[in-house]
Amino acid sequence: MFQRIKSSDYRVLHPRPVYLIVSGGEGRYNVMAASWVTPLSEEPPRLGVAIDRESYTYELIHKYKEFTVNVVDLSLIDKVWYVGTRSGRKEDKIKVTGLTLHQSNKIKVPGLADALAFIECRVVEEVHVGEVALFIADILEIHVKPEFYDPKRGWDFKKARILLHISGRAFTYPSRIIYARSK
Amino acid sequence: MFQRIKSSDYRVLHPRPVYLIVSGGEGRYNVMAASWVTPLSEEPPRLGVAIDRESYTYELIHKYKEFTVNVVDLSLIDKVWYVGTRSGRKEDKIKVTGLTLHQSNKIKVPGLADALAFIECRVVEEVHVGEVALFIADILEIHVKPEFYDPKRGWDFKKARILLHISGRAFTYPSRIIYARSK
Numbered sequence: 001m002f003q004r005i006k007s008s009d010y011r012v013l014h015p016r017p018v019y020l021i022v023s024g025g026e027g028r029y030n031v032m033a034a035s036w037v038t039p040l041s042e043e044p045p046r047l048g049v050a051i052d053r054e055s056y057t058y059e060l061i062h063k064y065k066e067f068t069v070n071v072v073d074l075s076l077i078d079k080v081w082y083v084g085t086r087s088g089r090k091e092d093k094i095k096v097t098g099l100t101l102h103q104s105n106k107i108k109v110p111g112l113a114d115a116l117a118f119i120e121c122r123v124v125e126e127v128h129v130g131e132v133a134l135f136i137a138d139i140l141e142i143h144v145k146p147e148f149y150d151p152k153r154g155w156d157f158k159k160a161r162i163l164l165h166i167s168g169r170a171f172t173y174p175s176r177i178i179y180a181r182s183k
Numbered sequence: 184m185f186q187r188i189k190s191s192d193y194r195v196l197h198p199r200p201v202y203l204i205v206s207g208g209e210g211r212y213n214v215m216a217a218s219w220v221t222p223l224s225e226e227p228p229r230l231g232v233a234i235d236r237e238s239y240t241y242e243l244i245h246k247y248k249e250f251t252v253n254v255v256d257l258s259l260i261d262k263v264w265y266v267g268t269r270s271g272r273k274e275d276k277i278k279v280t281g282l283t284l285h286q287s288n289k290i291k292v293p294g295l296a297d298a299l300a301f302i303e304c305r306v307v308e309e310v311h312v313g314e315v316a317l318f319i320a321d322i323l324e325i326h327v328k329p330e331f332y333d334p335k336r337g338w339d340f341k342k343a344r345i346l347l348h349i350s351g352r353a354f355t356y357p358s359r360i361i362y363a364r365s366k
Contacts, residue, residue, distance in 0.1 A: 005327055007323065012327060037221060038221040040317060048312075077361060125312075130224025143185035143188075155197075155198075166340070173361070174349075174357070177353050180261050181261050
């Protein structure tokens with residue numbers, strides 16, 4: 001009935017939303033893609049982002065303790081792939097991709113004007129797990145584009161084709177909404 | 184362009200896969216739903232599951248240090264809703280929903296025969312974040328149904344309608360596959 005696969009085959013936990021993470025400081029910022037992200041608590045509002053400790057983004061978040069999580073849709077798929085497969089140590093990925101920074105309110109690191117939403121985050125704890133650092137961060141502010149997100153009802157999935165990562169170059173987005181019935 | 188919403192509005196990070204978490208010991212098991220789950224590292228294979236510290240599942244995982252993560256599809260939507268909104272302190276949710284346990288190899292806690300895949304996990308660290316405990320766990324074994332998952336290519340999304348949680352009773356599943364192009 002079941003067949004065993006490798007314990008490191010994390011694709012079994014995909015598809016899941018892929019975000020653009022902006023980090024850096026002193027006017028120099030970097031962008032990368034990450035889907036190993038989860039909400040953590042509501043009181044206080046916190047989330048977790050797992051970042052490879054060999055990456056430039058790790059270095060920047062570890063140093064400046066701030067980052068933004070940018071929610072993106074299908075239209076950004078090629079840019080997500082580009083920034084997710086190149087290192088910011090070698091090039092200015094924001095410039096190359098033509099992504100546009102948008103000022104944050106509470107932190108220095110900007111969000112992306114191209115995103116459907118962005119979240120201002122400040123690190124409260126860094127937990128090492130294998131090759132990654134899990135950054136546990138306070139959610140300081142959430143900004144949404146009101147044509148895609150209604151504070152009362154959430155995302156409008158007829159318009160917001162939130163990008164979900166499957167594996168490698170393969171991505172998808174949410175299909176129609178289905179409502180659970182009570183038994 | 185952007186509008187600010189409440190910092191606790193985690194729906195902005197949804198839809199995301201919702202899993203059935205089985206926990207317990209000594210022949211008595213409980214099932215609940217969780218979508219605040221993420222892969223964490225590949226070496227060693229680890230994942231993280233955020234669980235409310237007031238829940239029965241928290242009590243059980245804290246005590247027995249083992250659980251399974253069960254990947255489910257759209258067909259289980261009503262059962263996911265049921266187990267996600269009731270407490271196992273008051274009823275045997277596995278019995279009420281008619282879910283079927285499936286023996287694990289390396290831990291005592293079983294998986295679910297109804298799932299498309301299940302992952303055997305053993306806790307290595309418990310990190311408190313606000314009202315939740317983030318259980319960081321070793322992935323000991325992953326079992327998949329081969330008609331839905333090919334070890335070489337991953338999920339077959341024509342068959343595997345992986346359940347994604349939006350908010351409340353609203354769920355969705357992945358749409359068609361789109362491939363990123365290099366710039």
